[in-house]
Amino acid sequence: MKDQNVKQKSPVSWIMTFAGRYKKLYTTSVAAAAAGVVCGVIPYFIMGDVIHRLVEGNRNWQDYLTSGIWMAVFWTLRIICHSVSTTCSHKATFHVLGELRRQLCDKLSKVPLGYVKDMPSGSLKNIMMERTDSIETTLAHILPEFTANILAPVLVFLYMLTIDWKMALISLITLPLGMLCYCLMMIGYEENYRNVVTKTKTLNDTAVEYINGIEVIKAFGKAKSSYERFVKAAKEGASCYVEWMRKCDIPFSLAMTLTPCTALTVLPFGGYFVMRGSLAPEDFVMIVLLSVGLVQPLITCMSYSDDIGKLKTIIGEVTGVLTQEELIRPETDRKEPEDYSVVLENVRFGYHEKEVLHGISMKIESGTMAALVGPSGSGKSTIAKLIASLWDVKDGSIRIGGVNIKDLSLEEYNRKVAYVSQDNYLFDDTIRENIRMGREGASDAEVEEVARRSGCHDFIMQLENGYDTVVGSSGGHLSGGERQRIAIARAMLKDAPIIILDEATAYTDPENEALIQASVARLVRGKTLIVIAHRLSTVSDADRIFVIEDGRVNASGTHKELLKENDLYRRMWEAHISVKDTAGSSRMEGGSRNA
Numbered sequence: 001m002k003d004q005n006v007k008q009k010s011p012v013s014w015i016m017t018f019a020g021r022y023k024k025l026y027t028t029s030v031a032a033a034a035a036g037v038v039c040g041v042i043p044y045f046i047m048g049d050v051i052h053r054l055v056e057g058n059r060n061w062q063d064y065l066t067s068g069i070w071m072a073v074f075w076t077l078r079i080i081c082h083s084v085s086t087t088c089s090h091k092a093t094f095h096v097l098g099e100l101r102r103q104l105c106d107k108l109s110k111v112p113l114g115y116v117k118d119m120p121s122g123s124l125k126n127i128m129m130e131r132t133d134s135i136e137t138t139l140a141h142i143l144p145e146f147t148a149n150i151l152a153p154v155l156v157f158l159y160m161l162t163i164d165w166k167m168a169l170i171s172l173i174t175l176p177l178g179m180l181c182y183c184l185m186m187i188g189y190e191e192n193y194r195n196v197v198t199k200t201k202t203l204n205d206t207a208v209e210y211i212n213g214i215e216v217i218k219a220f221g222k223a224k225s226s227y228e229r230f231v232k233a234a235k236e237g238a239s240c241y242v243e244w245m246r247k248c249d250i251p252f253s254l255a256m257t258l259t260p261c262t263a264l265t266v267l268p269f270g271g272y273f274v275m276r277g278s279l280a281p282e283d284f285v286m287i288v289l290l291s292v293g294l295v296q297p298l299i300t301c302m303s304y305s306d307d308i309g310k311l312k313t314i315i316g317e318v319t320g321v322l323t324q325e326e327l328i329r330p331e332t333d334r335k336e337p338e339d340y341s342v343v344l345e346n347v348r349f350g351y352h353e354k355e356v357l358h359g360i361s362m363k364i365e366s367g368t369m370a371a372l373v374g375p376s377g378s379g380k381s382t383i384a385k386l387i388a389s390l391w392d393v394k395d396g397s398i399r400i401g402g403v404n405i406k407d408l409s410l411e412e413y414n415r416k417v418a419y420v421s422q423d424n425y426l427f428d429d430t431i432r433e434n435i436r437m438g439r440e441g442a443s444d445a446e447v448e449e450v451a452r453r454s455g456c457h458d459f460i461m462q463l464e465n466g467y468d469t470v471v472g473s474s475g476g477h478l479s480g481g482e483r484q485r486i487a488i489a490r491a492m493l494k495d496a497p498i499i500i501l502d503e504a505t506a507y508t509d510p511e512n513e514a515l516i517q518a519s520v521a522r523l524v525r526g527k528t529l530i531v532i533a534h535r536l537s538t539v540s541d542a543d544r545i546f547v548i549e550d551g552r553v554n555a556s557g558t559h560k561e562l563l564k565e566n567d568l569y570r571r572m573w574e575a576h577i578s579v580k581d582t583a584g585s586s587r588m589e590g591g592s593r594n595a
């Protein structure tokens with residue numbers, strides 16, 4: 001399905017877009033609902049016939065018994081049809097919801113990382129879970145019940161026309177008045193509903209932020225102000241809803257009172273026609289009975305307009321996600337890279353409107369180690385993320401082994417590149433499974449081997465359940481350094497030919513960092529390694545160091561060359577050495593004090 005096709009569709013065709021091979025179930029559901037309506041109306045015809053026979057003086061009780069049995073049969077059939085109809089529509093609806101979530105999940109893996117990161121943390125989850133769930137009842141009931149509730153009064157009205165056309169029309173007099181009141185209530189519906197949705201979203205995002213940021217909130221004594229923000233959002237959400245409901249009160253009550261009042265017109269006019277002799281008393285009784293059943297289904301239909309409004313808003317939100325621009329990639333590789341060299345040619349990129357990379361060009365030979373260094377905010381991580389294909393360049397190109405990465409499929413590309421950042425996410429699973437995520441199907445022995453070689457086996461074995469220790473949500477049961485080491489082991493298990501380490505050891509103490517570096521160096525031998533590190537000593541033996549300043553490559557070369565030729569690098573190196581010296585001497589001072 002092309003996502004663009006999802007845009008601007010009516011709710012029914014939108015549902016059908018996701019129903020796939022379950023479309024037939026919806027068709028069956030509607031057909032069964034229609035059959036149920038016919039079965040539900042036939043007893044009225046039989047009833048009319050019974051009244052006629054009674055008035056004509058028929059005293060044969062067997063005739064009435066047969067009519068009663070037929071009425072029971074049709075009512076039973078009506079219940080069976082209703083049950084078939086709802087079963088089919090529910091089955092189809094659960095498939096639609098499943099498909100919807102699958103497409104949303106799939107979409108998130110194809111859109112640029114920035115889109116996901118820029119959304120408040122609660123919003124996407126809210127769209128995928130709560131909001132999608134909330135349309136289940138509407139989706140399951142709308143098609144069969146709308147059909148039934150429209151078709152039934154139409155059939156009843158047609159039947160009334162055959163009895164007495166004037167009385168049939170008279171029975172509808174209050175309907176337009178009721179509808180008018182209902183329409184008045186619906187003025188500004190979409191805007192009001194959107195308003196409620198926005199307020200609910202704000203409340204949701206505030207709650208998620210409050211929970212996610214609880215550590216900072218406590219540490220900085222912000223509990224009161226954060227709680228107040230949450231309460232304010234809750235109050236605004238509630239008052240916006242109450243205000244809307246208050247506006248609806250009078251027109252809604254009038255609509256609900258006027259619409260079913262068929263008796264107001266049918267009784268006086270019918271009585272008058274009977275007295276004048278232009279309407280048979282038995283037809284009058286029948287018209288009164290039918291007029292009662294004429295309006296109720298229409299009221300039920302009107303009550304769906306609320307659900308349809310909600311459905312439209314949710315369709316808008318879901319299509320908003322589904323129509324997001326994806327990273328432009330083919331399904332399969334258009335060309336096979338010759339090697340694993342990485343070349344950036346005049347790359348320009350910006351988050352939103354602000355450009356942060358202003359024409360970056362660099363060449364990293366296959367199988368070598370390159371380092372990106374530079375002041376904070378100069379664009380190092382952005383370059384790494386572009387190479388890892390988390391965003392698309394705005395201008396220029398990135399080539400792997402001579403092939404533009406836009407000509408490589410995302411799936412294949414992900415196999416070729418392993419990216420480890422400062423904040424690698426660990427899933428709430430065991431350490432073993434978190435490492436195994438690097439290569440599906442890796443054996444326990446392979447997982448342990450890579451952990452040993454990445455220098456995390458020892459600390460894992462000290463945990464209560466070793467490799468079977470569950471790391472908690474986002475790896476919260478582990479320290480920052482431990483999380484990073486596991487993320488490195490996971491990337492090493494992937495065994496990708498290009499490895500990007502973006503401050504991957506930032507949380508690790510210098511001793512452990514040196515250990516990890518040595519392990520990584522052994523593990524990545526022969527691969528292309530791109531490292532970003534603030535501690536310059538950890539990258540001084542890189543084959544090539546790129547000095548990034550303000551979104552541009554200021555210089556490149558080996559450590560020795562840059563020390564000799566580049567002012568910025570020399571200053572950074574001197575600052576790094578003096579910090580190291582200070583840290584070293586204070587450690588020594590601390591040591592002598594302790595001695």
Ligand SMILES: Nc1ncnc2c1ncn2[C@@H]1O[C@H](COP(=O)(O)OP(=O)(O)OP(=O)(O)O)[C@@H](O)[C@H]1O
Pocket residue numbers: 114117351352356374375376377378379380381382383
């Ligand atoms: N998601 C984002 N949205 C908007 N601007 C961003 C985003 N990520 C980074 N930036 C901006 O882009 C610029 C480059 O950031 P980047 O993280 O690439 O720098 P860096 O050199 O890696 O910094 P550091 O060494 O501190 O990690 C900065 O001005 C930063 O504020």
